[in-house]
Amino acid sequence: MIIKLLSLLCIPFFVTALIAKDPFTGLNPPLTPQMLKARAAARECPNPAIAEEKFDKNFRYGCFCGEKYPDIKPGVDKPLEELTYTERKALIARYYTIKPYDTIDAACQAHDICYIYNGEDSQACNDAFYKRLQQIYDAYDRTPEGGKPGTKAWRCRMLASDLGAIFKTIFTAGDDISASRFSIFAMITPFTIANKMVQKSALSFSERSGYPLPHERCNIKLDGRE
Numbered sequence: 696m697i698i699k700l701l702s703l704l705c706i707p708f709f710v711t712a713l714i715a716k717d718p719f720t721g722l723n724p725p726l727t728p729q730m731l732k733a734r735a736a737a738r739e740c741p742n743p744a745i746a747e748e749k750f751d752k753n754f755r756y757g758c759f760c761g762e763k764y765p766d767i768k769p770g771v772d773k774p775l776e777e778l779t780y781t782e783r784k785a786l787i788a789r790y791y792t793i794k795p796y797d798t799i800d801a802a803c804q805a806h807d808i809c810y811i812y813n814g815e816d817s818q819a820c821n822d823a824f825y826k827r828l829q830q831i832y833d834a835y836d837r838t839p840e841g842g843k844p845g846t847k848a849w850r851c852r853m854l855a856s857d858l859g860a861i862f863k864t865i866f867t868a869g870d871d872i873s874a875s876r877f878s879i880f881a882m883i884t885p886f887t888i889a890n891k892m893v894q895k896s897a898l899s900f901s902e903r904s905g906y907p908l909p910h911e912r913c914n915i916k917l918d919g920r921e
Contacts, residue, residue: 715830715917718823719805724812727784733791740765743796746854746906754861756854757800758793759807765793776814783811797912799855802827821862827917828859834915851913854906 726734744755744764755761769778769786778786787808795801802824809820832855835841840848907913 715834717805717917718826718830719809719820722809722813722817722819722823723805724784724787724808727788729785729788730791733788737792737794739794739796743800745909746858748857748906754858756858757796757803759790759795759800759803760858761803775811778811780812787811797914798831798917799828799851799858799913802831824862825859828855828862830917831855831913831915832859834917835913838915847907847911847913850905850907850911851915854913857906 724730740758743757744761746754746756746760752762755764758765767786767789769775769782770789771778771782773782790804790808790811793804795804805827806820806824809823810817813820832852835848835852835855838848840846841852843849
């Protein structure tokens with residue numbers, strides 16, 4: 696009886712452990728009425744980008760993934776670093792008017808918002824973004840199809856993995872980082888290139904890409920939401 700009771704008590708904890716905590720909690724601002732209104736009326740961007748396997752600063756995916764994409768202006772003639780917190784929140788509300796394409800794109804949106812609120816030199820935002828992509832990768836890795844080349848789950852898993860590596864090695868290459876961080880970034884680049892070669896070798900000749908196809912969206916549950 697005692698063992699059965701303990702097992703029942705452990706179930707909620709186990710379920711909670713499977714739910715990934717949002718790493719942007721505490722970094723991004725609480726939703727203001729203006730943000731809530733914008734998010735409720737959000738529309739999908741008309742032409743979401745399809746990821747191409749190119750390792751450069753022109754990388755785009757969905758509506759938010761990519762450097763200076765989408766380049767939404769604050770509506771005042773000021774650089775981002777000079778915006779007041781009221782103006783930053785107003786700009787963030789404008790980002791909420793666009794609905795993320797999928798779970799990966801939502802991570803990119805959260806990272807954009809984190810930059811706006813905390814500044815573009817915030818390493819905490821970068822770390823949170825990388826953790827979120829790891830959570831997405833792990834979530835797909837746990838699915839039955841996640842380890843099978845040529846499946847949607849496999850393509851989404853690869854995109855999450857590569858986007859994290861691309862971000863760490865290219866998009867933050869000019870940041871003022873510590874020697875230890877730089878050594879980690881330097882090691883990731885050749886590993887990513889080698890990883891792409893392994894991915895491509897796993898695809899059949901008829902398969903176009905190791906990333907999601909134009910009709911595929913990478914939606915997967917993480918912190919209780921999809």
